[in-house]
Amino acid sequence: MKEYRFIGKPTPRKDALDIVTGRTKFINDLTIPNMLYGKVLRSPLPHALIKSIDTAEAMRLPGVKAVHTYKDVPDWMGGLPLHVRVLDNKVRYVGDAVALIAAETEDIGEDALRLIKVEYEPLPAVYDVEEAMQPGAPQLYEQFPGNILPQGIPAFGPHSLQEVVIGDVEKGREEADFIVEGTYAYENIPNPLPPESPGVIAAWEGTDTLTVWSASQGPHMIKVSLQRRMGSINLHSIGNPVGASYGSKYMSWQYVLPAAALAKATGRPVKFCYGRSEHLAAFTVRLGSRIHGKVGMKKNGDVTFLSGDWLVNTGAFSETSQAMVAVGCGEAQLMLRCPNWSLKPKVVCTNRTASGQIRGFGGQELKCALLPLLTMAMEKAGIDPVDFFKRNYVKPGDGYYWRDGNWWVCRGTDYTKAIEQGAGTFGWKDKWKGWLKPTSVKGVKQRGVGVGVHGNADVGEDVSEAYVRLDPNGTATIYSGLAEHGTGQRSNICKMVAEILQLPLDRVSVTPNDSRVNPYEMGPVGSRGTYAIGSAVIAAAEDAKRQLFELIAPKFKVKAEDLETEDGMVYVKGKAGTKIPWIKAMGYDRTVMGRGRFEPDFALPNFMMIFTEVEVDTETGKVDLIRVVGATDVGQIIDPPGITNQLNGCLGSAGIDTALFEETVIDTRLGRIMNPNMIDYKWRTFSELPEMEHVILETPFPSHRFHAVGVGEIATAPGPSAVLMAVSNAIGVRIHDYPLTPDKVLSALGKITTAKRRAK
Secondary structure, three states, X not given: XXXXXXXXXXXXXXXXXXXXXXXXXXXXXXXXXXXXXXXEEEOOOOOEEEEEEEOHHHHHOOOEEEEEOOOOOOOOXXXXXXXXXXXXXXXXXXXOEEEEEEEOOHHHHHHHHOOOEEEEEEOOOOOOHHHHOOOOXXXXXXXXXXXXXXXXXXXHOOXXXXXXXXXXXXXXXXXXXXEEEEEEEEOOOOOOOOOOOOEEEEXXXXXXXXXXXXXXXXXXXXXXXXXHHOOOOEEEEEXXXXXXXXXXXXXOHHHHHHHHHHHHHHOOOEEEEOOHHHHHHHOOEOOEEEEEEEEEEOOOOOEEEXXXXXXXXXXXXXOOHHHHHHHHHHHHHHXXXXXXXXXXXXXXXXXOOOEOOOOOOOHHHHHHHHHHHHHHHHHHHOOOHHHHHHHHOOOOOOEEEOOOOOEEEOOOOOOHHHHHHHHHHHOHXXXXXXXXXXXXXXXXXXXXXXXXXXXXHHHHOOOEEEEEEEEOOOEEEEEOOOOOOOOOHHHHHHHHHHHHHOOOHHHEEEOOEEOOOOOOEOOOOOOOHHHHHHHHHHHHHHHXXXXXXXXXXXXXXXXXXXXXXXXXXXXXXXXXEEEEEHXXXXXXXXXXXXXXXXOOOOOOOOOEEEEEEEEEEOOOOOEEEEEEEEEEEOEOOOOHHHHHHHHHOOOOOOOHHHHOOOOOOEEOOOOEEOOXXXXXXXXXXXXXXXXXXXXXXXXOOOOOOOOEOOOHHHOOOOHHHHHHHHHHHHHOOOXXXXXXXXXXXXXXXXXXXXXXXXXX
């Protein structure tokens, strides 16, 4: 790879000192003059009609400034398609919003909630995805018979991917040497659990301008998505530093609209921040995913067909579930070079807290259910899973339908080397003993290994725009709506601009995240920060540099392309002895503004493979994750510590540990989440971290001038299925019920009998 001044080198993050010294202001640190605090009364029932609601006593409490019920809240809508009111006369899960309060303090708001009297008419509830589709099942929405939501997503275009139907499945059956079928699921609906809970401040200027301060991964998209839903208002979105998101805190109408409603009613700014228990019980969890499927395979590992029904449990409403289905259907094709498909998804509502977008975005949910089915066929064929993935993962020249419904041809790299080097680092050939065979047995301790794979073409999703302004004093300012959500991406785009302009890093800065200042930005989702956002920033910097050289070329009596710049000085290439500072070219009264724009490109899918080794205590059923090796190829590494930390993040927050202990537990007798706290919601501590190692190749990609793509978002996705495989191999029995808690392991070993859990 090319040697750079900044790219590929460890450099301090721009925000590092502020974060570690406590100067960074997260949303809950902000106070706006005259600000009120918003609180939500939440339903104790999973499904009910509100017969009556009395707020008089709450309104009389000193310090209470507004109380909203379904009778007086603005008629704004959320969901996909729009189907969820801010407040409704029907509640659909325990934790659904019943009333809103704005008060002078949080304590007054909490006291006021207890004064609201509500009479409910309980309705039958349904939690299982298949039961919800049965005739006579409780209906959550009259407009969605059978609780089945319409497919498609307008934002992805008129032909957005709704299923994978390719070739001739019957022909594939005839060509198969082995056919397996079964039902597999990934339904423990874990919480992404970012350290910072969701929060927002809303304030109106007059009747048609709303300013929103948010802890959002996509602050510009709050403006784009919500201002049309609110009657074509002008929404001014200000993004704060985000205490992690993991995909979950994006457009987030669930808390922006209630805050805006209270601010409108009171004429004062309103802050609304979830508490931790509220976050765990009433905000985004992963989709529930269940597959009834069949797979045909030849003896050499070629897959001849895949067919099945993919049942997606979205909970009480869809935030972006259809979009996740579209991406998941695309990602399945990246993993599997199969000529004959019939994969039919259904998105179904049930009476639990709603699922929403989380890193892995549909593909993790699909593959965690689909891969166990595929491994059954691999076992019949006697094929090593590493060899299978090496044979079947998408290669340059292969085609696939992506989320927009269009056929794309891969022009990326062949990931075979990454797979081979990852397997070598892990010691796969020595550890792999065959299907359902442990790597080692020492008394009651048995070890096993597994592997999973994932990829995503959304590294080039959607549009990004950026400006780069050059000032006479030799500084550059990037205008970008890129949110800082913990990954260091804002620092990384500074590195890109510094490299192009050859400026010291301390002379490059990024504007505050403000929709009145910055151009359009989709946000750092789907690992698009490096390619999509980076491409827009690079183009803007190159445009600014070109304009600068055109200004100064006459002074040197050369063409613009003959010039170079370093540390705010311009010189003729090969003649660095004579330099002119930028100010000589620009004067004091001029700035140079470069512009860049990225258009969607789904032809460069990324890749992640995870190898896992587990140890199972066959006496207690406890599973320990011993070792993890991640393998990928990202092109040029932009920031070495950054990518290492991204890959280290594969464990928790709805990642690998969803195979071991992370789950949202619902009591289906009451509809209540039983573990909405950090004691009962099982979570890995630092003392329990496994040995981790990463193999990161740097094969140049045809992306932008630095030949890189992003990979952080998919770091979690291959892990759960890899652990499932490893545990099955360790104990010699197939087990496919996430998470692999001790009772399930002992039950699989025939040592105890457990009641079957109802799907969540």
